Amino acid sequence: MSAVVARAGGVFWLPVVLAVIAFVLIGVPSSWLTLTVAGLSMGLMIFLMASGLSLVFGLMDVLNFGHSAFVSFGAFVSASTLAALSGWLTSGSLTLEVLALALALGAAVAFGLGAGWAFERVIVKPVYADHLRQILITMGALIVADEVILATWGGVPLAVPRPSFLEGAVIIGDSSIEVYRLFAVAVGVVVYLGLYLMLNRTRMGLLIRAGVENREMVEALGFRVDRLFVLVFMLGSALAGLGGAMWAGYQTLITPDLGAEILVIVFIVVIIGGLGSIQGTLLGAIIVGLMQNYVGFLAPKLSLASNMILMMAILLWRPNGLAPAAK
Amino acid sequence: MSLLSIKDMSVDIGQYSILHGVSFEVQEGGVFVLLGRNGAGKTTTLRAVMGLWKPSPGSVRFRGEDISGLHTSDIARRGIAFVPENMGIFGGLTVAENMVLATASGKFDASRLERVYTLFPALKKFWDKPAGALSGGQKQMLSVARAIIEPRALILIDEPTKGLAPAIVDAMGEAFREISASTTILLVEQNYAFARSLGRDVAVIDDGRIVHTGTMAAFDADKDLQDRLLSLSAFQEDHE
Ligand SMILES: Nc1ncnc2c1ncn2[C@@H]1O[C@H](COP(=O)(O)OP(=O)(O)OP(=O)(O)O)[C@@H](O)[C@H]1O
Ligand SMILES: [Mg+2]
Numbered sequence: 001m002s003a004v005v006a007r008a009g010g011v012f013w014l015p016v017v018l019a020v021i022a023f024v025l026i027g028v029p030s031s032w033l034t035l036t037v038a039g040l041s042m043g044l045m046i047f048l049m050a051s052g053l054s055l056v057f058g059l060m061d062v063l064n065f066g067h068s069a070f071v072s073f074g075a076f077v078s079a080s081t082l083a084a085l086s087g088w089l090t091s092g093s094l095t096l097e098v099l100a101l102a103l104a105l106g107a108a109v110a111f112g113l114g115a116g117w118a119f120e121r122v123i124v125k126p127v128y129a130d131h132l133r134q135i136l137i138t139m140g141a142l143i144v145a146d147e148v149i150l151a152t153w154g155g156v157p158l159a160v161p162r163p164s165f166l167e168g169a170v171i172i173g174d175s176s177i178e179v180y181r182l183f184a185v186a187v188g189v190v191v192y193l194g195l196y197l198m199l200n201r202t203r204m205g206l207l208i209r210a211g212v213e214n215r216e217m218v219e220a221l222g223f224r225v226d227r228l229f230v231l232v233f234m235l236g237s238a239l240a241g242l243g244g245a246m247w248a249g250y251q252t253l254i255t256p257d258l259g260a261e262i263l264v265i266v267f268i269v270v271i272i273g274g275l276g277s278i279q280g281t282l283l284g285a286i287i288v289g290l291m292q293n294y295v296g297f298l299a300p301k302l303s304l305a306s307n308m309i310l311m312m313a314i315l316l317w318r319p320n321g322l323a324p325a326a327k
Numbered sequence: 328m329s330l331l332s333i334k335d336m337s338v339d340i341g342q343y344s345i346l347h348g349v350s351f352e353v354q355e356g357g358v359f360v361l362l363g364r365n366g367a368g369k370t371t372t373l374r375a376v377m378g379l380w381k382p383s384p385g386s387v388r389f390r391g392e393d394i395s396g397l398h399t400s401d402i403a404r405r406g407i408a409f410v411p412e413n414m415g416i417f418g419g420l421t422v423a424e425n426m427v428l429a430t431a432s433g434k435f436d437a438s439r440l441e442r443v444y445t446l447f448p449a450l451k452k453f454w455d456k457p458a459g460a461l462s463g464g465q466k467q468m469l470s471v472a473r474a475i476i477e478p479r480a481l482i483l484i485d486e487p488t489k490g491l492a493p494a495i496v497d498a499m500g501e502a503f504r505e506i507s508a509s510t511t512i513l514l515v516e517q518n519y520a521f522a523r524s525l526g527r528d529v530a531v532i533d534d535g536r537i538v539h540t541g542t543m544a545a546f547d548a549d550k551d552l553q554d555r556l557l558s559l560s561a562f563q564e565d566h567e
Contacts, residue, residue, distance in 0.1 A: 203433050210417045210428055216379055217415035221429050221473065222403035326419030326459060 011322040012279075015286045022294040030174035035293045041181035043289025044188025045250065048243030050266045050273075051195065051281050052236020058212035058276020058325050060229045062124055063131055066138040068266060069145035070116065070237045072259030074108035074244025076153050079160040079254060081107045089161050097163040108245035109238045116237025120230050128226075142259070149256045157255045160248045184246055191239065195278050208232060212276040212325045268311050274324025283322055328391055330355040330481060330511050331376070336386035336395075338368075338375045345371045345380075346535040353481070353528070358503065358512045360526035360543060362519070362557060368535045369515040370412055373483045376513075377409045378402045390480070404431070408474035412485040412515075416466045418459025422450055425458050429473035436476075443472045446502045464495035471499075475506055482506070485515045500524060519557070523547050531556045 019036055026032045053067045081104040082089065088096035123141050127133040166183055169176040199205035211218045211225045218225050247262070248254050265288060273284025288307055295306040314322060329352040338346040346368050353359045363369050375382040378399040387395040394402050403409070417425050426443075427433055444451040447468040453461060458469060467487055474482045484503075488496045496518070503512060503525055516522040522529075526543035539546070539556055546552065 206420070206424055206428060210420060210424075213417045213419055214415055216399070217409075217411070217417070218428070219399040220377055220379070220403055220409040220411070220415070222400050222431060223428075224398065224400050326417075 011318075012283060014283065014322070015290055018287060018290050018294070022290070022298075025298055026294070031297070033172065033175040034177060035297055036290065037177045037181055037185070039290035039293035040286060041184040041188075041250075041289070042292060043286035044192075045184050045243055045246045046262075046265060046269055046289055047188055047282050047285035048191055048239050048246060049262060050243075050269045050285055051191075051278055052233075052239045053266055054270045054273065054275055054277065054281045055208065055212070055232050056229075056236050057270070059208060059225070059232055060128060060215070061131075062128065062229075063134045064124065064138050065135060065263070066119065066123065066141040066145065067236070067240055068259040068263035069142050070112050070240035071244035071247065071262050071266075072145065072149055072256065073111055073115065074241030075160075075248035075254050075258055076149055076158070076244075076256075077111045077241070078104040078108040078245035079158055079248050080153075082161045086161050089163055094165060097165055101163050101166075105242060105245050108241040112238035112241030113234050116234040117230065119237065120233040124233065125226075142263075146256060146259065149259075153256065155256060157253045160252050160254060162249055162252065166249070180250060184250060187242075187246060191242070192278070192282055199278060204228070204231070209325070265307065268307050270321075272311055272314050272321055274318075274321025276325030277323050280321055280323035280325070329353060329388075330390060331513065332388040333372075333376070334386055334388070335383070336372075336375060337383040338371055338380050340371070340380060344535070346375065346382075349532065349535070349537050351530040351537050351540050353511060353513055355480075355511055356507070357527035358507045358514050358525040360522045360529045361513065361515045361532060362517075362522060362529060363532035364557065365517075367532045369532055370485055371535075372532065373409070373411075373485050373513070373515060376402075376483060377407065406478070406480035408477075408479045408482045410467075410470045410474050410482065410484040410487065412489070414466050414470040416458045416461070416469055418457065420458055421455050422458050422461070422469060423454050425469055425473060426450075426476055429476045431477060439476055439478075443476060446505065447472055464491050464499075467491065467495075467499065468502075471502065471506075475510065479510055481511045481513060483513050483515075486517060487514075488516065488518045488521050496521060519553075 022035070023029075023032050026035070049071050053064060056062050056064055082100060085100040085103065088100040091097075119141070123137055124134070127137055162180065166180045169178045170182070199209055207218060207223055207228055211228060215225045247258070251258070269284040269288050270281060272287065273280030273282070288310070291306050291310055292303060296303040331353040333352070334350050336346060336349045337344065349368070349372055361369055361372065371380060374380045376387055378394070378397055382395045384395055385393055387393070389402075389405060389407065392405070394405065409415075417428070420428075426435070449465050450469060450472055453465065458466065461469065471484070471487065487499055491499065500521060503514070506512065507525070514522065514525065523543060529539075529541060529543045529546045530537050531539040533556065539552065
């Protein structure tokens, strides 16, 4: 069975298989196309949010339940930045709109880098190699972070302004596809390619891949994995912030409990994909994104449970996830 | 001055006391063999020297410097390489990538690389293949090759012949002889014939303590001592 799967190109065909099955079940090509693009864009945004968690666990065995706080903060920081620049968004100048968007996403990334550094040094560093304390302290930090968000932005839903060039939809045949979704796909693909090149073409990437496999041996060869880990943690937090910012623009209305909802999905994606591998995380994210949209259309009542069922099915088939890093 | 001087080294792992005052001196040059029964503490000794377990303060000196509190990476940078029991190969990386990681700068010294190719031709052949696809013997060669691609003063090697075919064991012995002409080797070995053929000095560890040190020649001549310390019947006398 697994030999057949491997020969056919491996588990990376699963999203295609899923799309084909959905095509048959949905029966209306235009609806199928809309749902598929929606699923892909959702999947790529989840990928942004999940990739850092996967690398952080892979490299240092650190379970960070506080990861979704960076998603929440990214969402609120970018929403506030856009609100502050709302004059630019309504100016009619494309340059100003693009600039406002870049500043909003940049603010979320910068926040992730800075807060990620502080979080790693203060919260995570004291509990390396102690899973129970990691879970407790990062969960505690998550609660504190949520309270800070509540205190800063209040409990009422916050409207997220969108630049006008991301509004509207393109019509392909009978199906209409939101521009923002295409934008989300583009951002996700660019980030994935960037991460892929960093991991596979740079010395730092080589050290990360080796460290994910065998941290002790990398140290015995003369490198400080803990120092590398701080950088990876900052990168992961920045990507979570970017993911949160993209998600905020997608939702257009955000509340402080956004992080908690995302946390569950992100953990499911990382577990399905296999820990420590960026390819696995992308695969898991796309499968979850597609499932969510297909099931939401075909059997709305099942949509909440579908991810859990998917996770259990995949873990029964492959206990380490679909494409884990070599260990 | 000894190259490596271990004095009254104790190691605790969690709540267990594993080594209780290990002492021995490794002089520069040649192969120093550390023998001992299963579970005697050989691997723990090497890992403690490498800083992977915490040795008691002040118990490990390398070229006169106390390295007992240093981070593993700093110990490596001082010129100690480690070939662990499980070989520590990065299976998801290519042979070339494994080798690049063993260099401090990311660049190979051409003559040292040539030497690796000569010692282990298989590595050249599989240079761009994933290391995880190598055979057990080839993985062991890669692990040793990583230890010699940069100039080192001391290589710690843990049971390199375990599970290898006799022909490969012989090739490994040849390689060690060549390497030990320029680099000191601290070798942990259960294959007594292999250890005897290479070793100049020997120490025997039992239950976390050194119970004998001396020259390999003297140890090899004293069958009573061997029986008493190693219960050689429990050892593989020969690899065949
Ligand atoms: N991580 C660990 N936790 C607890 N005890 C350990 C650990 N590693 C080793 N030990 C114990 O320490 C003792 C020495 O182990 P060590 O691996 O150093 O022996 P060894 O001489 O290398 O044996 P072998 O020939 O089987 O490789 C053994 O009793 C072992 O059970
Ligand atoms: Mg051992």
